[in-house]
Amino acid sequence: MKLNKNLIEHTKRLLLIITLLSFTALSITGCNPTQLKKSDAKVPQLVSSILSDPKTFNYPLSSESPNIFGYTYEGLLSQNPLTGELEPDLAESWEVSEDKLKITFTLKDNLKWSDGKPLTVDDVVFTYNDIYLNENIPTDIRDILRIGKDRKLPSVRKVDNRRVEFSVPEPFRPFLQNTGAAILPAHVLREFVETKDKDGKPIFLTKWGVDTPPEEIIVNGPYQLERYDTSQRVIFRRNPNYWRKDQQGNSQPYIERIVWQIVESTDTSLLQFRSGGLDAVGVTPDYFSLLKTQEKQGNFQIYNGGPSTSTSFVFFNLNQGKRNGKTLVDPVKSRWFNNVEFRQAVAYAIDRQTMINNIYRGLGQTQNSPISVQSHYYLPPEKGLKVYDYNPEKAKQLLLKSGFKYNAENQLEDAQGNRVRFSLLTNAGNRIREAMGSQIKQDLSKIGIQVDFTPLAWNTFLDKLSNTLDWEASLIGLTGGLEPNDGANVWSPEGGLHMFNQKPQPGQKPLEGWKVAPWEEKIYQLYIQAAQEFDEEKVKALYAESQKITQENLPLIYLVNAYSLSAVRNRFAGIKFSALGGPFWNIHEIRITK
Numbered sequence: 222m223k224l225n226k227n228l229i230e231h232t233k234r235l236l237l238i239i240t241l242l243s244f245t246a247l248s249i250t251g252c253n254p255t256q257l258k259k260s261d262a263k264v265p266q267l268v269s270s271i272l273s274d275p276k277t278f279n280y281p282l283s284s285e286s287p288n289i290f291g292y293t294y295e296g297l298l299s300q301n302p303l304t305g306e307l308e309p310d311l312a313e314s315w316e317v318s319e320d321k322l323k324i325t326f327t328l329k330d331n332l333k334w335s336d337g338k339p340l341t342v343d344d345v346v347f348t349y350n351d352i353y354l355n356e357n358i359p360t361d362i363r364d365i366l367r368i369g370k371d372r373k374l375p376s377v378r379k380v381d382n383r384r385v386e387f388s389v390p391e392p393f394r395p396f397l398q399n400t401g402a403a404i405l406p407a408h409v410l411r412e413f414v415e416t417k418d419k420d421g422k423p424i425f426l427t428k429w430g431v432d433t434p435p436e437e438i439i440v441n442g443p444y445q446l447e448r449y450d451t452s453q454r455v456i457f458r459r460n461p462n463y464w465r466k467d468q469q470g471n472s473q474p475y476i477e478r479i480v481w482q483i484v485e486s487t488d489t490s491l492l493q494f495r496s497g498g499l500d501a502v503g504v505t506p507d508y509f510s511l512l513k514t515q516e517k518q519g520n521f522q523i524y525n526g527g528p529s530t531s532t533s534f535v536f537f538n539l540n541q542g543k544r545n546g547k548t549l550v551d552p553v554k555s556r557w558f559n560n561v562e563f564r565q566a567v568a569y570a571i572d573r574q575t576m577i578n579n580i581y582r583g584l585g586q587t588q589n590s591p592i593s594v595q596s597h598y599y600l601p602p603e604k605g606l607k608v609y610d611y612n613p614e615k616a617k618q619l620l621l622k623s624g625f626k627y628n629a630e631n632q633l634e635d636a637q638g639n640r641v642r643f644s645l646l647t648n649a650g651n652r653i654r655e656a657m658g659s660q661i662k663q664d665l666s667k668i669g670i671q672v673d674f675t676p677l678a679w680n681t682f683l684d685k686l687s688n689t690l691d692w693e694a695s696l697i698g699l700t701g702g703l704e705p706n707d708g709a710n711v712w713s714p715e716g717g718l719h720m721f722n723q724k725p726q727p728g729q730k731p732l733e734g735w736k737v738a739p740w741e742e743k744i745y746q747l748y749i750q751a752a753q754e755f756d757e758e759k760v761k762a763l764y765a766e767s768q769k770i771t772q773e774n775l776p777l778i779y780l781v782n783a784y785s786l787s788a789v790r791n792r793f794a795g796i797k798f799s800a801l802g803g804p805f806w807n808i809h810e811i812r813i814t815k
Contacts, residue, residue: 265813266478267793267805269501270490274451274483278438279429280403281352281360292457292479292808293440294403297326297345302802305597305703307397311340311404311441311464321392321755326400327384333462334406335445345385347407349377351414357423358414362402368393370749392753394760395706406439443474443809455481465809473809494788495519501804504786506582506653512788520792526785526800528586530593533654533698534777535571535645535661537564539722540690542732549690549732553639558693559738562623564775568609569616570668571661576781580656588782590768591711595800596703597757598764605765607772616668633669642671646685647696649676657780658696686720688729695720702801705764706752712744712767721776740774 444457537558710716785800
């Protein structure tokens with residue numbers, strides 16, 4: 222993951238948390254817009270909503286959500302969101318060489334594209350060599366495929382008609398899960414990749430946009446695109462050539478059609494769900510109480526997947542660098558922020574349980590690690606992870622021990638008599654995050670610290686974090702997954718999301734005197750070692766040590782992990798809800814019962 226040339230480059234595996242909107246009471250009279258649902262009632266279908274139009278139907282060029290690709294494409298492997306295990310998709314099996322430098326995949330037999338043409342090893346080799354590894358095609362997938370500290374790329378070759386071999390420059394355990402990237406049709410796209418426009422760029426870069434007729438989009442997933450009406454809906458139709466069958470030999474998926482209504486407000490989506498126009502809706506804490514009382518009447522169930530894979534945290538600008546001879550952070554405040562006991566005191570002073578009770582309506586839990594609790598590599602507190610339960614008295618003791626003092630007005634001062642005061646930024650418009658910031662301000666005032674809390678427009682906020690580096694403390698969040706290495710660019714001192722001590726990215730103004738603390742470098746080295754290690758117990762131990770260091774040094778002070786909640790009509794059977802995959806990750810198994 223990395224910053225783009227202006228602000229943030231979003232990737233599939235690590236995204237900045239999107240704004241949560243709360244419900245506003247409105248009349249629901251006449252609020253069922255799904256005329257399509259009525260006119261095609263005999264067709265088994267699932268109707269849900271998305272917040273905005275898809276930006277492209279070209280998978281390698283997509284870096285945004287929503288997108289159609291979860292339904293339309295599959296790769297060689299996928300990760301089961303319930304177990305975390307890698308499972309075969311287009312691949313039947315795979316074998317890793319003894320030196321861990323070669324992975325050979327064997328494809329399933331008789332695979333087909335949605336147009337009936339055979340899907341072969343040649344499609345796999347084309348997808349990787351001609352698209353993902355092609356420097357003329359700007360795709361985020363290439364970053365996901367980079368390996369180790371030197372970020373080298375693999376090589377891919379055809380072994381025979383069923384087998385394809387990936388060679389990596391060094392052992393890299395997470396590489397297998399990255400082969401879940403979509404396999405694309407060579408018989409349709411090769412011509413677009415090889416043909417150049419007047420500027421010498423592949424015409425592939427202009428193909429399969431949202432104006433492409435749906436029948437021209439050839440796929441290998443459970444569904445194919447049937448129709449797209451701008452600002453209204455996206456319709457998917459079951460792919461008759463999809464490879465999966467159930468134990469009785471019946472073709473999957475079972476649901477014939479999926480409809481996404483494009484609804485640019487979560488409030489409106491809630492109204493449409495309550496009036497019967499949608500079959501499913503995401504549930505935030507603001508919605509929960511309202512919907513919970515209507516479960517039986519509305520014939521739906523609220524699924525609770527437990528803690529989501531998102532994180533929320535407050536953090537200080539630890540950057541000691543200078544730009545044009547001027548320090549990025551006031552040297553007085555920089556001394557506070559780079560004092561680990563100061564950061565620990567702040568952590569003890571934040572009442573996270575009250576935050577859960579009041580802001581999240583009880584629908585969350587305290588968070589203590591950068592690694593998701595669902596991950597095999599998460600270190601629980603009972604096995605040595607340091608936690609910072611609310612303890613303002615301990616916070617004060619740490620501050621006094623570190624040389625801070627209180628004046629006659631019970632305000633905190635440093636040893637030189639400077640009043641401890643700093644600004645805290647977050648993105649405006651996120652009601653939950655704004656409430657968190659307000660509580661942090663109140664909590665820290667109880668230990669004598671004055672916080673100037675200021676929500677900023679999203680682009681302005683990100684510009685400070687990733688470009689000007691002109692900020693003191695911030696409140697933000699990230700989403701992740703089960704594999705810690707997906708967040709390696711947070712912990713790499715060179716990484717684009719190493720926000721607490723950000724090094725300028727290419728094209729940005731350089732810094733003088735930028736420093737990396739020994740514990741920062743140690744965390745990164747542990748991530749490199751864990752990615753190279755294949756013994757699971759050793760991998761666990763490496764990530765356990767990294768979590769202990771992050772919690773001891775607190776570059777990020779973790780706050781609350783919200784629960785993953787969705788409401789789904791009871792007429793769908795086979796739902797296996799998960800925080801990682803949501804209600805429809807196993808769409809091929811889900812049936813409509815009535």
